[in-house]
Amino acid sequence: MIDYLWLVPALPFLGFLILTFFGKKLSKNAISFVGAGSVGLAALLTIIIGIQFLLSPPEGNFFNQKLWTWMSVGGMSPSIAFHLDALSLIFIFVITFVGFLIHVYSTEYMLEDEGFARFLSFMNLFVGSMLVLILADNLALMYLGWEGVGLCSFLLIGFWYKEPANAAAARKAFIVTRVGDTAMALGLFLLIVNFNTLNIQEILHTAPSQWTAGNSTAVWIAFLLLGGAVGKSAQLPLQTWLPDAMAGPSPVSALIHAATMVTAGVYLIARNHVLFELAPSAMSAVAIIGAATLLMAGFAAIVQNDIKRVLAYSTISQIGYMFLALGVGAWSAGVFHFMIHAFFKALLFLGAGAVIHALHHEQNMFKMGGLRKELPIVFWTFLAGSAALSALPLISAGFYSKDAILWYAWSSDKGSLILWAAAFFGAFVTSIYTFRMVFLTFWGKMKTHVHIHLGNAMQVPLIVLAVLSILGGFIETPHSLGHITLFSGFLNPVLPEVQLNHGGEFTEIILQIVTALTGFLGIFLAWHFWYKKPAMVYNFKQTSLGTGLYKLWLSGWAFDWVYDTLFVKPFIKLSQINKDDIVDQLNIGLAGLVNWLHSLVKKTQNGNIRWYATGIAIGLVITLTIVLFL
Amino acid sequence: MTMNKLITTQDLMQLMPFILMLAMPVILLIIIAIKRNHLFTWLFTLATFAAVLVTVITNFNQAPLNIALLTVDKFSLLYTGVFAIVGLVITLLSHDYLEKTSDHKEEFYLLLVFATLGSSLMVASNNFVSLFLSLEVLSVSLYSMIAYLRNQDRAIEAGLKYLVLAAMSSAVLLFGIALVYFETGVFSYTLIGTKLGQIGFTPYMVAGFAMIIAGAGFKLSVVPFHWWTSDVYQGANSPVTSFIATVSKGGMVGGMIRMFTLINGLENHSVVLVLTVIAAASMFVGNILALQQNNLKRLLAYSSIAHLGYILIAFISFGNGGTQAATFYLVAYFATTLGAFGIISLLSTPEGEAENISFYKGLYWRKPVLAAFMTLVMFSLAGIPLTSGFVGKFFVATSGVKADLWVLLFFLAVNSVIGVYYYLRVVVMMFSNKDNSPETIQCGKGISSGLIALVFIALMIVYLGVYPSGIMDLIQKSIIN
Amino acid sequence: MNTIPVEQSLLLAAMLFVIGLIGVLSRRNVILMLMSVEIMLNAAGMAFVVAGSRWVQPDGQVMFIFILSMAAAEVSVGLALILQMFHINKSIDTKTLGKLHD
């Protein structure tokens, strides 16, 4: 069965082709069948391959399948080849399985949309590209998948392109991530130059013998790759695109902007962990970025009104946890959190989507409320997801994954008290904003009428994901709770174990209890402020400090504003042509610079033939001057 | 100088692709003089290009032929073959277009074949004399092609602008050749290369090269010799514009590759410096000019300046797989550009060319297939993976990496980002609101010949993007030693 | 017979070349612009003849003949274009060639 690995990405691509070319002619049922079925088959195949991989691991614990040589130039010959090991297996499992559930959900959610076929075809294309990104055995193919998912993200954020804001959000996402991509492309080129090969495994094997830790080239490469990861995974300082990306339909947010694509950065770092281990400063940077991002996004999430924006900031924050784990060398803990996060965050987005769907595109939480009785299944599953997000002890999968990260942030040889404190405080904030969301949405008075009854296609995926969000954690538990290490044991051949430095089992238990208690404290505060006595929050918001904090956090720590001041304002003084608003200042600023140049250069194309002839003559003189005198 | 050997039958067979492009139009000319018939002329032209392609394929594995002015080797045959394919596509596109716009249609095909011949000969030239002559065959045919719709003032304007500036550049090129000839006493590239090895890069030589680069730069439309590009692209009709963007530039790139390979002209640092400056300036100026452009033909003109800048990067990293990369990029760019102009000419009506970007607003709702093609083309131009544009850029970057051209590569990366912006702008436009799109506009009913050409182009773009090895092997084989 | 220093002949060619360039850059009348281009081409041809006489080869002269034929072809097309331009614009001023621009 493992020989059919190529079918896993091929099936979604096939679905994409069918839907693109025949989408208009097929009935809605057939479209649903093709769209969800292709991913479903891929998921099934992945599970079979996974079982086979577990029962009889291939030699060397990896499987390589080469299809054909893509291109060959100057001794470099990247091929269309797939590399399957424990790490990529986990990723493709999550992508196909969660992807399948989201596809099923979409067949109901998007059914009435006129672009139904287009939507599913883009989703299929995305799944295919994502699988290529994960399975690629060389950097070129990986880059292909990397760009492919970026493209699909662009297409899907702007899916409802009739709203200009959506198109703008799509472009913002594409261009901001493109900044990271450029860094990554440079990193890849550095790798190519140094190793003269594109094969990832070869590079990872050669690197430790070629460089010692701290080698400056290795550091450069690690930082450039980190740049790509930061862009794709919406970490500081390139996180600004993700909240705007919520303009896309909810299943898109669930699949691309929560479960899979945004974690590509995590995958990139985990996959190239050898390089990062050779660059300790880059490792620290990963940890610090993770810690800073998780706190920053956590606070921003507390004040958002739009339910999807809360989840967007929460995603940024949770990926921050994964980065923190990677940064302290707890590779498998990071990947574990990725998997659990994919379950519960997809669940939350789908739940939010169901609420939005039922309330006829109402996204403001303050206009919701009391939905507990109206949408019981959504409520209970959403509650399960929230429990996992805020890491309620014992009964939620999120507890086990996040607890591991907190513990390693403390105990790893790269960990420290500060990192732990950040993660700990972040967990506290997480439970506040999570349950603020729950209370605002499902408790209180009903403010908007429920329009639509949800069908099975939307409810079953919610239930499956809820079960996984509860039970998924039991495959990896801490010392105090049985010490099951199925997950990290499985990953061990690929990712090394974390180096522990300080702290024993006793400390671990103490920390767990402290964390668990603060989680409950957070829930209590959320209940108190947003259910019991909302006036308190309202009053605080009226004070100057409150208003300031509110505005600061609402705008996501005013990053758009900072970029504005750093890049845009000096430029405005120069050109005085930029009179635009606060949002999108980064793009407008850089674009403004280029546009200013454009208006300058444009004047040279004035249609006057004498001017053109003069231009050529000047060019000739310059050319001659260079060759003769330089 | 004992190269004046007699031309044998065998030689004639090897020259067959060129002879065909010379003889068939002459026959056609006589036929036109007797009776005009557009359809017949069109089919005859298609047959001409097809025959050229066949002879190219049959001759491909022959040993290289070196006669007085021309070298017919794999390299020149490869280019000739590619030009013939492009010629075929342009002929396919031209039929419908001319049918709806022009009164006398037949001469166009003569000029098209002549111009293609000029480009093919330019690549086959082993000598400055034939380089100049074939360049002029190309240019003189182009003047008339650009102004072909002679009742439009914009066609005439474009033709005159091109003529005056091209003639001026030819004079510059000639003066450069004269300087080189003055110093070496020979015209043949190989002999100049030998001589250069003895005397080194004297001021005469570098000044000569600089002027040759300036003259060639005009045809390639690289900064600062790019001024004509947008006006001519806009003024000429779309099939001609696609010819200028592809065959005309391709001939010059091929000719320059052969010239610099045989002369070893890139061993001088100041020549490399000039090319570097030109490449960097072309990338930036081209992309910046394209940024807010609302006329699609002008946008493509500016983007072509940038793309030639990318090709120059490969050109500069010569021995490091650069020539192959440049050739591949050219082929990939041909496919893409033909697609873009093909769509424009299919959408054009006797009332005007479909060149204003607002015309494409909501195109998806009117012409979903054409919009899908255009999306593919724009993605390829932007260098998005699985399209020919991406692979081309990848090859260029790889050769640049090997030649340690870090600054240029950095510029390439920056410019790719800028490029994405305006290419996506077109895509976004096409998928924008259904309601405010212009009224439905007619284009050919049923399966027009242009549509066949477009399908072929789309397949090429994807083929080159997914399986470039096929073409690349061919290019590797036909490298000049 | 005094021999003529070749550099001086080459300088003459260069001189004529740049005078032609002045003409191209400063004339407004398209016909005169085309004429100035002819001056430049003639100057380039002269450079070939000079070089040919330096090496005592016929090649330079052959090149001149080719330049001549090129100039003829160019002028014929150019003048045809100018006729059309006059027909459309009623003027041969380059100023009327400004409809295509950014």
Next chain:
Amino acid sequence: MLIVFYLAAIVAIVSTILAVTRSNAVHSLLYLIVSFLASAVVFFVLGAHFIAALEVIVYAGAIMVLFVFVIMMLNVGSETEIAEKKWLSIKTWGGPAILSLVLFCELAYVVLTKESLPGSEAIVTPKEVGISLFTQYVLGIEIAAVMLMSGIVGAYHLAQIKKKSKHRFLGGEE
């Protein structure tokens, strides 16, 4: 011979300058013909007798007559002349002149880097040129023939003036 050369050179330069500066098109043309005749003398002195003859017959004779013909045909009389006169102020030709001067200096620099070469006295006869043309460069003749043919086809097509055109594109505005 040297004196003839210098005389011819001075005549060529002066008449060329006059050709590019006269406001009357016919005057310019006549000066240009003088310039070409002077060039023919230079060619003769350089030993290129055949080219000297061609310069007179083809350049000064045929090509310039084409120009004369077109100028006469268009009959763009005094209006153009006055406009041109106004136009040709120092502001107009000052920039181009400086640019051209710089270019000339660079070319002169190139030419003068070489120590003086003795000019050859040998004359390249028309026969040698003919032999070279029809052996070594015979393919070049073919290519030039194609060039001329496409020039003729183009000129024929473009010079036709049709009173009424069925399809006329709208203006060239963006």
